[in-house]
Amino acid sequence: MNALVATNRNFKLAARLLGLDSKLERSLLIPFREIKVECTIPKDDGTLASFVGFRIQHDNARGPMKGGIRYHPEVDPDEVNALAQLMTWKTAVANIPYGGAKGGIGCSPGDLSVSELERLTRVFTQKIHDLIGIHADVPAPDMGTGPQVDLVQILSLKLASCVVKQTMAWILDEYSKFHGYSPAVVTGKPIDLGGSLGRDAATGRGVLFAAEALLNEHGKTIAGQRFAIQGFGNVGSWAAQLITEKGGKIVAVSDVTGAIKNTNGIDIPSLLKHAKEHRGVKGFHGGDPIDPNSILVEDCDILIPAALGGVINRENANDIKAKFIVEAANHPTDPEADEILSKKGVIILPDIYANSGGVTVSYFEWVQNIQGFMWEEEKVNHELKTYMTKGFKDVKEMCQTHNCDLRMGAFTLGVNRVARATVLRGWEA
Numbered sequence: 001m002n003a004l005v006a007t008n009r010n011f012k013l014a015a016r017l018l019g020l021d022s023k024l025e026r027s028l029l030i031p032f033r034e035i036k037v038e039c040t041i042p043k044d045d046g047t048l049a050s051f052v053g054f055r056i057q058h059d060n061a062r063g064p065m066k067g068g069i070r071y072h073p074e075v076d077p078d079e080v081n082a083l084a085q086l087m088t089w090k091t092a093v094a095n096i097p098y099g100g101a102k103g104g105i106g107c108s109p110g111d112l113s114v115s116e117l118e119r120l121t122r123v124f125t126q127k128i129h130d131l132i133g134i135h136a137d138v139p140a141p142d143m144g145t146g147p148q149v150d151l152v153q154i155l156s157l158k159l160a161s162c163v164v165k166q167t168m169a170w171i172l173d174e175y176s177k178f179h180g181y182s183p184a185v186v187t188g189k190p191i192d193l194g195g196s197l198g199r200d201a202a203t204g205r206g207v208l209f210a211a212e213a214l215l216n217e218h219g220k221t222i223a224g225q226r227f228a229i230q231g232f233g234n235v236g237s238w239a240a241q242l243i244t245e246k247g248g249k250i251v252a253v254s255d256v257t258g259a260i261k262n263t264n265g266i267d268i269p270s271l272l273k274h275a276k277e278h279r280g281v282k283g284f285h286g287g288d289p290i291d292p293n294s295i296l297v298e299d300c301d302i303l304i305p306a307a308l309g310g311v312i313n314r315e316n317a318n319d320i321k322a323k324f325i326v327e328a329a330n331h332p333t334d335p336e337a338d339e340i341l342s343k344k345g346v347i348i349l350p351d352i353y354a355n356s357g358g359v360t361v362s363y364f365e366w367v368q369n370i371q372g373f374m375w376e377e378e379k380v381n382h383e384l385k386t387y388m389t390k391g392f393k394d395v396k397e398m399c400q401t402h403n404c405d406l407r408m409g410a411f412t413l414g415v416n417r418v419a420r421a422t423v424l425r426g427w428e429a
C-alpha cells in the first residue's frame with residue numbers, strides 16, 4: 001500500500017476514535033505549504049544539469065516544522081507528503097514542540113561529485129531560505145544527505161572523512177549568508193558547527209529504550225531475548241550494539257549486501273568491524289548466510305525492521321514468528337499486515353513512537369543551539385530515556401482510553417495533541 005494512503009488511513013481511524021469534527025479533520029490532513037523548486041547547477045565538466053527540489057511543510061500548530069531532506073533519484077511528492085504528515089504525529093507523540101515537514105531533491109548523489117553536491121545543496125537552500133528558519137522550519141539529514149551517502153563517497157572516491165554530515169553544514173552556511181550565523185536552522189550537523197553529542201546513536205538508542213519499555217510492560221527485559229534486525233545501517237547497527245550490551249541476543253541481521261544468522265547469537269562488535277571493512281554484512285564468518293528476504297520470518301522473539309517501508313505485508317505476515325515487532329524504519333508494516341499480525345497476537349510498537357529517538361535528540365540539538373550551551377553526552381542520553389519512557393506511558397494511556405492497539409494509541413495521542421493545539425490557537429469550524 002502506498003505510504004500516503006496508509007498514513008491517511010491510520011489518521012482517519014484515529015480521527016474517528018477521537019470524534020474529531022470533519023472540518024477540523026480535513027484541515028489537519030491538508031499540508032500547510034508545498035514547495036517545488038527548480039535547481040540548475042554547472043557540473044564539473046561545464047555542462048548544466050537541472051534537478052527538482054521539494055519541501056512539504058505539513059503543520060506548525062505545535063511549533064516550527066521539522067523533518068529531513070533526502071537526496072534520491074525517486075523522491076516522490078506523495079511519499080514526501082506522507083513522511084511530512086508522519087513527522088507531525090511523531091513530534092506530537094514525543095511531546096516535543098515541533099510540527100512536521102519533509103523535503104528532498106530528485107538526484108542520484110552517488111553520481112555527483114562532492115563539489116556538485118555542494119552546488120546543488122546551496123542552490124536548493126537559496127530557493128527555500130525565506131521559507132525555513134529557526135522558528136519556522138528546521139531541516140535535518142535523511143536518505144542520501146546523512147553519513148550514509150558520505151560513507152559511499154568516501155569509499156568510492158577515497159575522500160576525507162570530513163565530508164560526513166557536510167550537507168547540513170552547507171545548508172547552515174548558505175542560510176547564514178542571508179540571515180546571519182544561525183546554527184539552530186538545521187540539526188544533524190557536525191559537532192564543530194553546533195551538532196549534539198549522542199545524535200549519531202540517537203535513533204538506535206531510542207529503539208532500545210522503546211523495546212525496554214514494551215518488554216517491561218510484559219514482565220520481560222532485553223537480556224535473554226532473541227532479536228532479528230533487518231537493516232544494518234546507522235539505526236540497525238546502533239540498535240544491535242546497544243541491545244547486545246544489555247544482554248540481548250542478535251540471532252539474524254541483513255543489509256543490502258546479504259543476510260546472516262547464528263542461533264547462538266552474532267558477535268556484533270566483530271560484525272561491525274567486518275561491515276565497515278567490507279561495506280556490508282555479506283561474507284561474515286560468524287554466522288550462516290541466508291536469503292535476505294527471509295530475515296523477517298526468522299525464528300526470534302523481537303523483530304526490528306530498520307530498513308525500508310512496506311516490507312511487512314500480506315504476503316509474509318502469516319509467516320512471521322516474532323512475538324513483538326519494534327518498527328525502527330518508517331512505515332515498515334502495511335495496514336493489511338497489521339490486521340493479520342493482530343489476529344496472530346503479535347504486538348507491534350509503531351514507528352511514530354519507536355523511531356522517534358532521532359527527532360528527539362535533534363530537538364535537544366536545537367535547544368542547545370538556541371541556549372548557546374552544549375550538553376554532555378550523558379545528559380543527552382538521560383533526557384532521551386526520559387522522553388521515550390514517558391512517551392510509551394502516554395501511548396498506553398490512549399490505548400486504554402480508546403480500547404485500541406499500540407499503533408492507534410500512538411496515532412490518537414499525536415492527532416489529539418495537534419488538534420488541541422490547533423483549536424487552542426483559534427481555529428473555528
